[in-house]
Amino acid sequence: MTRISRTRDLFLFFMAVIYLAAFCSLYVQIPGLYGENGILPAKSVIGKEADSWDDLLDSQPTLLKLTPKLGLSVQQGMDLLCMAGMVVSFLCVVCKTMRDTVSFILLWMLYFSLYQVGQTFLWFQWDILLLEAGFLTILVAPFNLQIPVKKFRLSFYHQHDSITLWLVRWLLFRLMFSSGVVKLTSKCPTWWGLTALNWHFESQCIPTPLAWWWHHLPHWFLQLSVVMTYVIEIAIPFLFFAPVRSLRLFSFWCQVLLQLLIIVTGNYNFFNLLTIALSIALLDDDFLGYRNKKSTSSSSIINKLMSVVVFGYLGYQTVKQFGLNLKDDYTIGSKIAFSQKDFDRFLSVVVPWTIWFGAFSFAFEVLVALIRCYTEVKGSFWKNWAATQVLIYTVIGATMFAISLVPYSSLHRDAEKIVPPQAKTLHSRVNNFHLTSSYGLFRRMTGVGGRPEVVIEGSNSRDSGWREYEFFYKPGDLGRRPPVVAPHQPRLDWQMWFAALGSYQHNTWFLNLAYRLLTNERDVLELIQYNPFPDKPPKYLRAQLYKYHFSKDGGVKLNGGKWWTRELTGEYLPVVTKDEPTLVNFLQQQGLLDAKSKKSKKSKSSSSFVARAVQWLRDMIGQPEGFMFVMTVLLTAVTANFILATIMS
Template identity: 50%
Template sequence: MVQVRYTRNLFLRGICVIYLFAFLSFYIQIPGLYGDNGVLPARTQLEHKDWTTLLQKLKQKPTFLWFAPYLGLNIEYMLDVVSLIGIILSFAGFVSQKFCIMPVFGILWALYFSLYQIGQVFMWYQWDTLLLEAGFLCNIIAPFWYPSQKKLSTPSDAISFWTVRWLLFRLMFSSGVVKLTSGCPVWWSLDALSIHFESQCIPTSLAWYAHRLPSWFLRLTTVGVNILELVIPFLFFFPNKKVRTVAFYSQLFLQLNIIATGNYNFFNLLTICLCISLLDDTFFYKKKSKNDDLKVVNYLSTIVCILVYGGILYGTCVYYNLKITDQWTIEAKIGFTQEQFDYVLYRVIPISIYIGLTSLAFTILNAITNSLATVKGTRNKIITTFITLLYSTIVTFIFAMSVVPNANLHPSHNSTIPVPIKQVYTKIDQFHLVNGYGLFRKMTGVKGRPEVIIEGSNDIEGPWKEYEFLYKPGNVNNSLPIVAPHQPRLDWQMWFAALGNYNQNPWLMSLAYRLLNGQPEVLALMNTVESPFKNKPPKFIRASLYHYHYTLKSQTNTWWTREKIGEYFPVFSSDTTSLIEYLTKIKVIQGKPAQKTTYEAFKFVLDSLRTLTSKVEASLLAWSIFTAGCTLILTRFSNAANKKK
């Protein structure tokens, strides 16, 4: 039986690290985003005249925040409590395997889901739902309790851990599919990466250098991205272990390159955790064998691996017309039409489901066989087989639900899904246990990177002075930051806002109002050091749309050049009637005072923690806590080694 106990434990501790980063990042931004004086106060999501009893409230919006009055806290402080519990539990799971158990992961999922319920537009990201889905899977992957002694894998471990591999497949394959089904001409012309490094949300300094790579190389890299997302995922279920290991390294390579050039918070780290499902314990503990038969099998396995990837390389050369030019560059051009791709996708989606179903069936069959063959004692056989069948049923249900978003990658397959499966999926969809994915559907910023620049003034005629954000491009002289694993959600949403207009982003009106009133909680999310209005808020505020482009660093000390496109939203003042009426309508401005905190001792502790953490930059705080966890782990290992001596 293939052992996955160590691999599984590594995955679970990795998810704890992701939870740690996610909860910590959220906690830092609570006052400015969701506090009573924040951009989108959380209390507005929990006020409904028809919700009277606690049971009704939990049914309509399941979140721990409803328990705030029972603890003598208001909603803002309850957000602190939920986040801090998440931080403590995830840190405990990171530093000790004893906390990587089902009850802990159940609580972590419930805590993050509670935050997601009131997150509104600032949490409508695929990595948040991906964390919810991966976190839910941990509830069936993790043991119910930490065993007193180290055990080998049980047959059900392979079944539950298989769900992570299937999630990884759906994530990567759908991300590749949507790039071409969107019809985006930039993806079809293979020029996407010539734009991406400049137009992505928060690029790193390396993105500037990546943008300057030769165009032929960037086009070839775009081909590589297509292959890594469209073709390689099918090898996740290949029976040859070496083929899967190479697939693991290829996906790891892709994620590390994304991390190097862009700040995508915990998303790429989470994807790397999912990639662990392609491995088993022999990857970490390789056993040398003198058996000649095993050596022959190993050589044959290597040959199969070479043939598989050689075939993919050959197919890539054919379907992307790869040719070496006289200048020793590689020319690339997609050799198929959108109609041909649509036809192939129509055929491939059912095949992908059959592949997943076949892989799951063999995994279950192998687990049941091992339950009967390797477990000693009739009583143990019965118990182990029952548990294996139970996990098989749960995983089969999850697989059936995942067929819905997977089939929706092509519109013609939506009608082929059995009605009962659709009905069940609709009922559980609100919990994000199974989700659809698809990143970078269309490449933005073809004519330049759009940016919304907010300006304030004490005179409607000017001069107008700019507000600066902590991380997103604004001042053309500011260097490009490294932010991950922290996600500055306001900066991210400003990037999305620039792709539309302010009518499509009504939260901007709340942001403008908070800036007009000099709200310190909101200003803390921005660059207050260089703010022209840190002592007194402006009387008027407006926003303009700019297009940014990278500069040639050899010619100037700036990182960007920019040109003004036009007005984004008009001039507002703190007493603009239309602004006040709108914010009153969406309950950002309320006549009644916010709920008071009656538990003063608890409030004092929470305020002290908030004051302490606010003095450290967010990403630095995240890595500092992670480093502290690593230090604790190494110290424990060192002490254990010394005891053995």
């Protein structure tokens, strides 16, 4: 049977890299986002200091409840947890033996603790996905307990590894299948009309330079790309559990292709790398070049026949369901050939069926693992020990599978009926820990007719002299090339995109951002590339709402060097001043403004050795540009891993 020990190690390596990117990206933004004078001070949402285990887990479980015992402020506590996460994940990237259960428990606890106080800047689907994937990584990772006696030294590979990696595959299935389904259940006209990609590339949060070129591809090609998105997200995930190896590898390459295309056209931080990491569970050691026994010729012929049948059926259904046809001008026409009622009937059958299929597939994986315990392990004691471990992880895996059915079954009402009440009860008890969640990316296409964009302006006169603030990554200056910033996530730039979709009344943080700009708050200004008032803050501030479009086809040079065009659509935030009573009173009521914050920050920063050490590191590192900082740390870790692996070999 095919081994998966190297596959498991590769998955753990990828998860360590993703954790490192996530912690580094967040660390450089903590002062401006969550500091004493940040946009959303974390101290306003943190609970009381924990004096007992119940206090620590009550309502908002986070390690930040313990940091005051070290003499740390909330901001310094976040710095400490983030730095600890950077150190542990860095060591996990560099050294294989560090990638064990203990290390990934620490990483999950640290990120979960930060997520608890992250508020709107940290409540994205990829942060939730990292928490669920990170918890599964704890189960996948080995417990590297090295007993001194050579005879009893534990192995790095266990028979239950196939069970834990199955849970990763199940998460990948839920992520991709749900993301495809919600595009159609949302009844968004662009997804049903196959025109979503006509708007996606210019309307996404932070496009890349290649997004401009993809936006100008022929209409028929963009429509066909939407069709392939549906195929990869809805149909291909069923091959994750195929008994034929070639079909699983085909599904792996489809997922990697989709993620790579998203990476080159959009800046989605570590999300695409995380999805690729989950896809590693579809591989085996043979794929990675560590070959074991070759399959017999008869089984190879059967596998090829099954692959031909599956590919043929998949191609037939794609042509039929999306009306693919070759036109006279050699372009491919496409149109959804089923109705919303047809799709609902499809889901009413398929979603409940996937639950039963998932249960059967998990049981089969457990059975195979038990068989391996008594056929591949030597010695009766070790056979029974391996089987015991399999049974333990079977209970854990079955529990994880059961609670995952609760959010997954929300895809269709008929699926909710077959979820056991015990699973719903257990899910409600652990829901605060985000061990599992529902997913559905790009549910509706925004920015149809032009992407809304908020532009903040300051002036010393109400009537003239308005100058724009320029952010690092989001569209602003029409002639600035779209950036490449992933795997860093500039959380303020991202939230500015969401703010443009609504109003400032529904984004209280935006009012505090305006106030901090009116006072030239240094930590907040570090999150912005260009401050037009470096010496003295402006007297007045306002925000205008524009619609941005990519410049016309024909090349950027033919458009006067401009990547964007824009048109003013209205006022987003009326003119405000820092002394305006309404603004000040509102921020104070929300706990976002505290006149004593600077004094308290200074006193806390010198209260203990740990606090002084954390503050010294912050002063040394500061708030560097996020992308360069993240890439520098990542490349250093990967290079160190390569050097160490070369020396050890």
